Amino acid sequence: MDTLEIRPPAEREAALLAALPVQIAHARRASPAFAEILAGIDPAAITSRAALATLPVTRKTDLLARQQTQRATDVFGGFSTLGFGAAMPRVFSSPGPMYEPEGLRRDYWRMARALRAAGFRPGELIHNCFSYHFVPAGAMMESGAHALGCTVFPGGTGQTEQQVQAMADLQPAGYIGTPSFLKIIVEKAAELKVALPSVTKALVSGEAFPPSLRDWLAERGLAGYPCYATADLGLIAYETEAREGLVLDEGVIVEIVRPGTGDPVAEGEVGELVVTTLNPDYPLVRFGTGDLSAVLPGPCPSGRTNTRIKGWMGRADQTTKVRGMFVHPAQVAEIARRFPEIIKARLVVSGEMANDAMALQVETTSSAAGLGQRIGDMVRNVTKLRGSVQLLAPGSLPNDGKVIEDARSYK
Secondary structure, eight states, X not given: OOTTTTSOHHHHHHHHHHHHHHHHHHHHHHOHHHHHHTTTOOGGGOOSHHHHTTSOOEEHHHHHHHHHXXXXXXXXXXXXXXXXXXXXXXXXXXXXXXXXXXXXXXXXXXXXXHHHHTTOOTTOEEEEOSOOSSSSHHHHHHHHHHHHTOEEEEOOSSOHHHHHHHHHHHOOSEEEEOHHHHHHHHHHHHHHTOOOTTOXXXXXXXXXXOHHHHHHHHTTTOEEEEEEEETTTEEEEEEOTTOSXXXXXXXXXXXXXXXTSOOBOOTTOOEXXXXXXXXXXXXXXXXXXXXXXXXESSOOTTSOOSOEEOOOOOBSOOOEEETTEEEOHHHHHHHHHTOTTEEEXXXXXXXXXXXXXXXXXXXXXXXXXXXXXXXXXXXXXHHSSOOEEEEEOTTOSOSSOOSEEEOOBOO
């Protein structure tokens, strides 16, 4: 662990909130996109989480739309503060396509902390099976490994037999890549009767890492640890030896908001991860990841003092089509916002395709006459679709982050 990971929580919070107005001012000044998004905002006033929550959320769809409309003049849509040249050694592409810049700073995506938590140490060789083609995943991990003082074999994806041969020859200390590809490599090694005794640890990401696979690897002498990172933001959170949630990285400010809104939820409630990064080259402010998670109570048993999250719990964009029309989480949030009696709302779509039924389930303590009818009228006004309303007691809806549940039969 480094000193930042074990500092008192109040000290960390003070440091993050002191850096926040500086980063917002920089984003407004150096990023044309945020000059527009944050127009009229006084950066000096954004010194608390409550103030941060008043700023708009920028989601991947917004970033992609700006990139597409400005493709001829600025492939980054005005979000990057760097231009092509010496300050930007590489540019990457993610599905969309969206383009991400890489700056010059050592450990640009801050992956070294996750690697160390997974057990890697300076002087080791790491077999990196993330892609080096188009996407930044391979470079993200490699730069973190170099910052930690490790050597990297750039295995990339595919060519399973060659991966096994390289591992047998080079005897790396561990693996970086997706958990499913690691399983394929281990199975191929067993098929070829090739022992890989040196490979005892792994940092995995890019897809779900279920306990069943974690245990399967452990039975074969391989300890796998997941981390949560994106091409836009770099490292967001990582698992430790305690295996009790993911600890937030030190270079990000994380909020969990109700899907379709920018409103923070109560601690422990599932919502969308919204991240503000302190990266000056790509200063994303309140960037909606589209992923669901929740904050875990208490400190990490490993001794790290930062907030923990449960990890990836699904997608926040639950937009669905009902009777030929799209219904968005933001519309459900708008309906709930119109009625102070509503504590929480969830739209359930049932029936069969082309024969849909819509019910808005709302938690409320109110027994006011006609409340259900008035909410039902608002459902029709906002969505242009008819739907029933079910009034429920507080705490009745599950804590799973779902604002729209598609419960239709697709048989």
